[in-house]
Structure formats: structure tokens, C-alpha cells
Amino acid sequence: MPRFGLAITAVALAIAAFLVVFLIVPVVTVVWVAFSNPEGGFTLSHFAGFFSLSLMRESFGNSLYVAAMAVLFSTIVAVPLAYFTVRFQFRGAILIQTLGVLPLIMPAFVGAAALQLLFGRSGSVNLLLGEWFDFSVPVMDGLNGVVFVETLHYFPFILMNLSVALNGIDTSMEEAAQNLGSSGWRLFRRIVFPLALPGYLAGASLVFIKVFDDLGTPLVLNVTNMLAPQAYLRVTSIGLEDPIGYVICFILVGFSVAAMAGSAMFLRGRDFATLQRGATSLLRRELRPWQSALAYLWIGALLLLVLSPHLGVLLLSFSKVWSYSVLPDVYTLDNYATVFQDSTRMIWNTFVYCGAAALIDVVIGTAIAYLVLRTRLPGRQLLDHMATVALAMPGVVLGIGYLRTFREVELPFTGTMLTSSWLIFVLAYSVRRLPYALRACTAALQQVHVSLEEAAQNLGAPRARTVWRVMVPLMMGGILAGFVTSFVTAAVEISETILLTSRESLAPMSYGIYLYMQSIAGRGPGAALGVIAVVVVALGTYASHRIVASRQAHNIARRAA
Amino acid sequence: MTVPVRVEARDVSLAFGRNTVLRDIGVTVEPGEFFALLGPSGCGKSTLLRLIAGFNRAQRGAILIDGEDVTAVPPWKRNVGMVFQSYALWPHMTVGENVAFGLEERRLPRAQVRERTARALDLVGLAEFSARRPGQLSGGQQQRVALARTLAIEPRVLLLDEPLSNLDARLRTHMRRELVVMQKKLGITTIFVTHDQEEAMTTADRIAVMHQGIIQQVGAPTELYDNPVNRFVAEFVGTINLVPARASGGSVSSALGTVDLSGVAGTRAGAVEIAFRPHSILLSAAPGDDARHWLGATVAEREFLGEFIRYRVRVADLELIADQPHTLGDPGFVPGARVHAGIDPTQLRLIAA
Numbered sequence: 012m013p014r015f016g017l018a019i020t021a022v023a024l025a026i027a028a029f030l031v032v033f034l035i036v037p038v039v040t041v042v043w044v045a046f047s048n049p050e051g052g053f054t055l056s057h058f059a060g061f062f063s064l065s066l067m068r069e070s071f072g073n074s075l076y077v078a079a080m081a082v083l084f085s086t087i088v089a090v091p092l093a094y095f096t097v098r099f100q101f102r103g104a105i106l107i108q109t110l111g112v113l114p115l116i117m118p119a120f121v122g123a124a125a126l127q128l129l130f131g132r133s134g135s136v137n138l139l140l141g142e143w144f145d146f147s148v149p150v151m152d153g154l155n156g157v158v159f160v161e162t163l164h165y166f167p168f169i170l171m172n173l174s175v176a177l178n179g180i181d182t183s184m185e186e187a188a189q190n191l192g193s194s195g196w197r198l199f200r201r202i203v204f205p206l207a208l209p210g211y212l213a214g215a216s217l218v219f220i221k222v223f224d225d226l227g228t229p230l231v232l233n234v235t236n237m238l239a240p241q242a243y244l245r246v247t248s249i250g251l252e253d254p255i256g257y258v259i260c261f262i263l264v265g266f267s268v269a270a271m272a273g274s275a276m277f278l279r280g281r282d283f284a285t286l287q288r289g290a291t292s293l294l295r296r297e298l299r300p301w302q303s304a305l306a307y308l309w310i311g312a313l314l315l316l317v318l319s320p321h322l323g324v325l326l327l328s329f330s331k332v333w334s335y336s337v338l339p340d341v342y343t344l345d346n347y348a349t350v351f352q353d354s355t356r357m358i359w360n361t362f363v364y365c366g367a368a369a370l371i372d373v374v375i376g377t378a379i380a381y382l383v384l385r386t387r388l389p390g391r392q393l394l395d396h397m398a399t400v401a402l403a404m405p406g407v408v409l410g411i412g413y414l415r416t417f418r419e420v421e422l423p424f425t426g427t428m429l430t431s432s433w434l435i436f437v438l439a440y441s442v443r444r445l446p447y448a449l450r451a452c453t454a455a456l457q458q459v460h461v462s463l464e465e466a467a468q469n470l471g472a473p474r475a476r477t478v479w480r481v482m483v484p485l486m487m488g489g490i491l492a493g494f495v496t497s498f499v500t501a502a503v504e505i506s507e508t509i510l511l512t513s514r515e516s517l518a519p520m521s522y523g524i525y526l527y528m529q530s531i532a533g534r535g536p537g538a539a540l541g542v543i544a545v546v547v548v549a550l551g552t553y554a555s556h557r558i559v560a561s562r563q564a565h566n567i568a569r570r571a572a
Numbered sequence: 573m574t575v576p577v578r579v580e581a582r583d584v585s586l587a588f589g590r591n592t593v594l595r596d597i598g599v600t601v602e603p604g605e606f607f608a609l610l611g612p613s614g615c616g617k618s619t620l621l622r623l624i625a626g627f628n629r630a631q632r633g634a635i636l637i638d639g640e641d642v643t644a645v646p647p648w649k650r651n652v653g654m655v656f657q658s659y660a661l662w663p664h665m666t667v668g669e670n671v672a673f674g675l676e677e678r679r680l681p682r683a684q685v686r687e688r689t690a691r692a693l694d695l696v697g698l699a700e701f702s703a704r705r706p707g708q709l710s711g712g713q714q715q716r717v718a719l720a721r722t723l724a725i726e727p728r729v730l731l732l733d734e735p736l737s738n739l740d741a742r743l744r745t746h747m748r749r750e751l752v753v754m755q756k757k758l759g760i761t762t763i764f765v766t767h768d769q770e771e772a773m774t775t776a777d778r779i780a781v782m783h784q785g786i787i788q789q790v791g792a793p794t795e796l797y798d799n800p801v802n803r804f805v806a807e808f809v810g811t812i813n814l815v816p817a818r819a820s821g822g823s824v825s826s827a828l829g830t831v832d833l834s835g836v837a838g839t840r841a842g843a844v845e846i847a848f849r850p851h852s853i854l855l856s857a858a859p860g861d862d863a864r865h866w867l868g869a870t871v872a873e874r875e876f877l878g879e880f881i882r883y884r885v886r887v888a889d890l891e892l893i894a895d896q897p898h899t900l901g902d903p904g905f906v907p908g909a910r911v912h913a914g915i916d917p918t919q920l921r922l923i924a925a
Contacts, residue, residue: 181658181660186625186654187654187662188662188673189646189648190722191674191677192648192678193648193673193674194647201673206662
């Protein structure tokens with residue numbers, strides 16, 4: 012293990028400074044404003060003010076309700092699916108995996124508009140139901156709509172985390188219980204589910220946080236009596252001085268941190284390492300033909316539901332008019348023409364902002380991974396923790412924090428304000444997506460055996476040369492995967508984007524979609540832009556899967572050789 | 573304690589796809605017996621054990637416990653206790669909760685669950701560890717918990733799947749003695765799976781040696797060691813010298829010369845193998861008495877093993893293993909030394925070639 016020198020220390024300090032200025036300070040500023048009076052002293056009056064407003068109390072309750080219901084429905088959808096994949100021999104397993112990825116490539120706020128058209132009060136489904144049975148389902152009304160859209164979008168978090176956890180359970184854990192007289196539902200309740208609990212909790216807390224903090228979906232659905240929309244409305248309509256907005260931000264941060272810390276604390280001290288060496292996962296049972304048919308029917312129905320936002324957006328993007336009808340009346344390519352005429356700037360902006368942000372992420376991610384895994388620098392773990400904290404930071408909070416913290420900061424030599432320049436997007440995206448890139452880089456470096464670097468040093472390469480010629484090339488798969496993940500998730504980011512867009516020429520694609528969706532006439536072009544965004548995200552996701560898979564195959568081949 | 577029961581496998585065959593794992597297995601374990609299934613990995617011994625526990629289903633044949641056909645009975649209704657190789661202790665429960673689990677599943681009154689849990693933990697000497705998590709215990713302690721958890725339900729049969737393989741060498745010999753003592757005390761019919769012949773020989777009343785899904789030989793440890801029925805058993809149980817030979821009448825001829833073996837050869841004729849243990853050869857600087865069959869030999873290698881020295885000696889075209897007791901002050905022979913090897917004819921056995 013190399014010792015740390017001047018260069019290492021300088022790199023660590025630079026990263027720390029970056030994280031402090033662009034992550035810690037904005038969040039602390041938001042919290043500080045929420046608790047301070049105009050003279051700078053401590054006060055709880057803003058909180059009293061918050062709770063004295065009935066709209067705020069209602070919004071608070073609504074946000075909690077929506078987040079809790081989204082977790083509940085996601086659980087109902089995801090738990091049986093996850094259990095199904097690990098329990099039964101089933102050709103449809105690939106379908107279930109698809110179920111787990113498809114929703115995530117479609118940003119919730121893009122799908123929201125399409126779901127309104129399909130399931131809304133006068134949407135396709137209710138038109139048909141009304142025509143045939145004189146009956147309607149209010150799934151898209153008010154808060155229901157937010158719960159519905161968020162559930163369809165976020166249930167994969169529980170599905171994927173729980174599937175991984177269930178797959179990690181050793182058969183003998185289950186067999187021991189059977190041997191002692193347990194079976195069926197009791198076996199699931201007492202042994203299987205508790206063992207998979209870490210996976211479930213990780214997924215469920217993520218769903219809760221994401222839904223609780225989401226700004227784009229409620230705004231697109233025109234639901235404003237929730238916390239994140241209220242924070243946005245207070246800050247944009249009343250102004251950056253309004254303390255209520257900061258109180259809301261504090262609540263958002265508090266719940267996010269509490270949800271993450273809570274699930275971590277709940278699991279601390281428990282040993283869940285259930286997968287032993289050479290162990291096999293749970294026994295798979297064969298399905299009888301009728302069971303198989305039933306399973307396909309159920310998964311098919313779910314797949315249709317999960318795909319409905321995608322289909323809806325696609326239809327919408329090709330429709331001239333789609334209103335009060337089951338399907339669009341006239342199809343056209345005009346929407347794409349409009350988008351390419353008016354919005355190429357936005358598409359270009361997205362590539363520039365997200366590309367730059369992802370580049371920053373992999374550089375910092377690689378550096379932190381190196382500092383943590385390869386040096387003994389005191390406090391190196393702190394960098395890792397600091398970067399990871401961004402996961403729990405709601406976009407609304409960071410957005411408001413940036414506006415407040417940097418409101419009087421001028422960029423040198425240009426005379427423009429930082430908050431009204433394109434740089435603010437790059438900074439905001441890079442800080443918020445850093446945890447993804449960091450995880451990918453850390454995983455990649457863990458795969459590289461120290462001896463490979465020591466061999467280079469033994470042959471005379473100084474540390475910097477070793478990093479450049481040996482470590483980085485060996486990590487390249489992980490670095491690329493990290494870049495792609497950061498890029499695509501930043502490309503569909505909406506909360507910070509809405510707050511930070513000071514003028515249309517600076518807006519990225521995600522803001523464009525949001526803007527278009529505000530008007531009936533704009534829904535077509537908005538959907539077209541949404542399709543483009545989804546294609547970018549889908550290609551990126553596919554590419555990162557391929558990169559990771561090919562690197563793994565490569566590593567296995569190398570080990571076998 | 574429950575009355576010991578008989579366990580029987582009748583003509584059991586099992587295949588996973590095209591891969592036949594068990595072929596016409598027929599074996600009876602007597603009530604109260606400590607019975608070992610011994611064989612190399614992949615021989616089917618664990619599969620047979622899991623069949624008795626109900627985790628596998630045989631394509632043909634039946635498993636009988638106490639005379640009752642349990643082939644169609646699911647694992648949770650068999651009341652057959654199994655200790656898993658990995659122990660399979662549930663990490664989300666304490667030691668006490670692990671042990672109480674089976675009793676709770678049997679819907680016993682709470683007081684009885686508490687009392688029997690305490691008794692089982694007491695039996696393995698871990699009464700004060702009830703509130704710990706399995707992860708906080710050492711490997712040996714975890715194994716005792718697994719045993720306590722199984723014994724708490726007072727199973728009709730105790731199944732042990734390589735229970736000692738995850739322990740270090742010293743703990744292993746200690747635990748295997750404890751297992752024997754406990755088994756004799758409880759009198760429970762016990763079936764023990766292992767790939768370690770020493771483990772099987774030191775613990776079991778009887779052993780079934782398995783290879784390629786077939787039971788090769790069943791018998792007491794001394795019987796297997798002294799009278800192996802075939803080459804596999806001879807080589808798997810202990811170390812042995814095998815010399816190709818031809819038998820006719822009572823005499824057997826081989827590279828070692830012709831020996832009169834009417835005692836063990838019987839009326840056997842044709843190709844056989846002479847089998848004898850390494851300690852049946854005496855190495856000496858000069859030939860000794862006529863009770864042994866003496867041959868000229870050259871020492872090829874020596875391995876010092878403490879109690880004895882293992883020599884590989886060349887006799888005619890053969891390489892034989894000869895174990896010589898080591899005593900203080902005895903320098904033994906060095907590689908290259910010309911010696912005389914005396915084979916004790918009463919220790920020779922014949923097996924089919």
C-alpha cells in the first residue's frame with residue numbers, strides 16, 4: 012500500500028473543497044435559512060409559520076400519504092414478482108427482468124402526461140369503460156394520479172433489490188426450516204422474507220425518498236398541494252427570501268436522511284450474510300401448465316400496464332390531436348419536425364451539460380476510489396461518505412440551495428452570474444449523480460488486484476504513471492459504466508432543472524418536455540422530445556449493461572487463461 | 573427420549589436429468605445405530621441423506637422410517653432432524669430463537685418451548701449464549717447450536733451432513749468424540765455423511781462406502797478395513813498395496829513370486845489383485861525368519877509421519893508402500909538403500925481385479 016504524498020493530499024483537498032462548496036454549503040444554507048431570523052439568530056418562527064398555514068399542513072400530509080401509498084402499492088406489485096422469479100422454473104423470467112428495467116428508462120414526469128391520456132377521467136380506458144359499462148376508475152384523479160404514476164415508475168427499485176436479496180439466500184436456510192416442520196406461508200413469513208429484508212428495505216426506502224421528493228410528476232399532473240411543488244412555487248412566486256420554502260426543504264432533507272438512516276440503523280448489528288461459499292440459491296419449483304398460463308396472463312397484464320406510459324408517449328408523439336378519444340384521431344410526424352426545428356438547442360444543451368457532469372463524476376469518482384482503496388490518507392472515508400450523501404439530497408433542495416448560495420456570485424471575466432450560466436447545470440448534475448459514478452468506479456477498482464500496480468512500480472513506474480498506464484485502463488469498463496449512468500440519469504433530471512433554468516436558451520431537454528407538457532398544444536412535441544430522451548436513456552442503459560457484461564466476460568476469460 | 577427407529581432405503585434410484593445419482597440403493601440402518609455414508613464428493617451420499625430428509629424425490633424405490641413408507645411425506649412432516657453442512661443458522665434470529673423455531677412450528681405451549689429450548693442448549697453446553705446472534709459465535713459453537721436446534725424437536729432420526737467439515741483440525745477430532753458420546757447417550761438412530769474415512773471409522777458403528785451412486789460395501793469399520801470387497805473400497809479406506817496376480821488352486825502368483833494363499837483364495841481362479849496394508853511389510857537390513865515372504869528391495873522415497881516412517885520401496889517392477897514404526901534413536905533407511913522386505917502372508921487378501 013503506497014504512502015500518501017503531497018500530490019495525493021492536494022487531490023483529496025481539491026475534491027473535499029468541491030464537495031463542500033457545491034454540496035454541503037448549499038444544503039447547510041437552506042437549513043440555516045429555515046432556522047434563522049433576519050438578524051441571523053436562531054428561530055423556530057418559520058416552522059410555526061409553516062404549520063399555521065392550512066395549505067402547508069395539507070401539503071405535508073399529502074406528500075407523506077403519496078409516498079407511503081407508493082411504497083405500499085410498489086410492495087404489492089414487486090414482492091410477488093420477486094418471489095416468483097426466484098421460486099419457480101419459468102421461461103417468463105426474462106419478461107420479469109424486462110419489467111424491472113422498462114419503467115426506469117421513462118422519466119416519471121414524461122409518462123405522467125401519457126397516463127393522463129390513457130387512464131384520466133376522459134382517458135382511453137375510462138372512455139371505453141364508460142361506453143361499455145357506464146363506469147369509470149378514478150386512478151388519475153388528484154393524489155391518486157401521483158401515486159399511480161410513481162408506483163408504475165418506482166416499483167422496480169423494490170423488485171430489483173428484493174430479487175437480488177432473495178437470490179442470495181442459501182437453500183439450506185430454507186431446508187433447515189422445512190426440516191424443523193415449517194412450510195408454506197409461515198416459511199415465507201418467518202424465514203425467507205426476513206432474510207431478504209435488507210433488499211426490501213433498501214428498495215422501499217429508495218421509493219419513499221424518490222416519491223416524497225419528486226417535483227416533476229406532481230407539477231405535470233397539476234397537483235400542487237404537496238411539499239416539493241409548494242417549495243418550488245414559494246421560491247419562484249414569492250421569491251428566494253420566503254422562509255417557508257426553506258422550511259419545506261428542511262422537511263424534505265430530514266425525511267430523506269431519516270429514511271436512509273432508519274433503514275441502515277434497522278439493519279445494523281444484524282448479520283445478513285446468508286450466502287455461503289459454494290451455496291445454491293432457493294429451490295426452484297416447476298409450474299403446472301395451468302399455473303404457467305395464469306402466471307403468463309398476470310405478468311402480461313402487468314407488462315401492458317408498465318408499458319402504457321411508453322406506448323402512450325409514443326402515440327402522443329405521432330398524434331395531431333388526441334383528446335376525448337380512445338386513440339388519436341390523426342397521426343402525423345409534425346411533432347418531431349417541430350422539436351427538431353425549435354428544440355435542437357435543448358437537445359444540444361442536454362448533451363453538453365450531462366456529458367460534462369458525467370466527466371466530472373468519473374474523474375472525481377476514480378480519484379475517491381483510489382484514495383479510499385489505495386492510500387492510508389486520514390479522513391479518506393469522509394470523502395466517500397460526503398459524496399454518497401448526495402443520494403439523499405432532494406433535487407428541489409439542492410436547486411434552491413444553489414440559487415440562494417450563489418445568488419451574488421459572478422463568474423470571473425464574463426460578467427455573468429453563476430446562477431444564470433450554463434455552468435450551474437453542470438455543477439448541479441455532477442454533484443447529484445456523483446454517487447452513481449463513484450459506486451461504479453469503486454467496484455471497478457476493487458476488481459483490480461493491488462499486485463498489478465505494485466508490479467508496475469516495481470518495474471520503475473512512479474505512482475502517477477502507474478495510475479495512468481495500469482490502473483485506469485484496467486478500470487475502464489467501470490469508468491465507462493459510471494459515465495453512462497451519470498449521463499442518462501442527469502439527462503432526465505427535472506427537479507433541479509426546473510429551478511435552475513433561468514432562460515429558455517439555457518434549458519436542457521428535460522425542461523423542454525416539462526414546458527411543452529404545460530399546454531394542450533404542446534403535448535405532441537413534448538412527447539416527441541420525451542421519445543428522444545427515452546431513446547437516449549435506453550441506448551445508454553443498454554450500452555452500460557453491455558460494457559459491464561463484456562468486461563466481466565473478459566475478466567473471467569483472463570482468469571481462466 | 574423417543575424409541576430408536578429403523579431407517580431403510582429400498583431399491584432407490586434417482587437421476588437429475590440424464591445424470592444418475594443413485595442406483596438401486598438398498599440399505600438398512602438399525603435402531604439406535606450410528607451409521608456413516610462414506611464416499612468421495614459426487615458419490616451420491618448427500619443425495620441419499622437428503623432423500624431421507626425429504627428434500628429429494630426418488631424416481632424409483634422407497635424410504636421407510638420405523639417401517640412406514642415416507643416417500644410421499646413432505647420434509648416438514650417427517651420429524652427427521654438434519655444438521656446442515658453450512659449449519660444454516662438463521663442470521664436474523666438469536667441462538668435461542670433458532671433453537672425454539674422447530675418447537676414453535678409444532679405449536680407447543682410457550683412454557684414447553686422455553687423449557688425444551690433451554691434443555692437443548694444446555695445439552696450442547698451453550699445455555700448462556702441464548703441471546704447472542706449466530707454471527708457472534710465461533711464455528712464450533714455455531715455447530716453446537718445447529719445440533720441443539722435439531723435435537724430440540726426430538727427427531728426420530730438424526731441426519732448429519734458433513735458436520736465437521738467446516739471446523740479446524742483440532743476442533744474436528746474433539747467434536748467427533750463429543751458427537752459419539754451424545755449419540756450413545758440419546759440412543760437416537762444417526763446417519764452421518766462424510767468424505768473423510770478417518771471420521772467415519774472413528775465414529776460409526778457401521779459404514780456404507782459409496783461410489784458413483786452405488787453402495788460398494790456395508791460393514792463395521794474393521795471389516796471394511798480388513799476385508800474390502802473391491803479395489804475402490806480397499807483404496808478409499810486407508811492406504812493399501814495392490815499387486816496384480818493370477819490365482820489357481822490355492823496358490824497365487826505375481827511379481828512377488830508364488831505364495832500359498834489357500835486360506836483366503838479359496839477356489840478362486842484367474843486374474844485377481846493381492847491387497848495388503850503398508851504395515852504388513854517389514855523392512856530389514858538382513859532377511860529374517862521364514863514366517864514372512866522375503867524379497868530384495870530398494871528404498872525410493874521416505875516420508876516421516878511421526879509415529880511411523882512411510883517408505884516407498886521398489887520390489888521387482890513394483891512400487892510398494894511400507895510403514896515402519898518409528899522409535900527413538902532408530903535412523904531408519906535412506907533413499908537408495910538396498911533392503912529386504914518381508915511380507916506377512918497372513919495379512920494378504922485377494923480382491924477381484
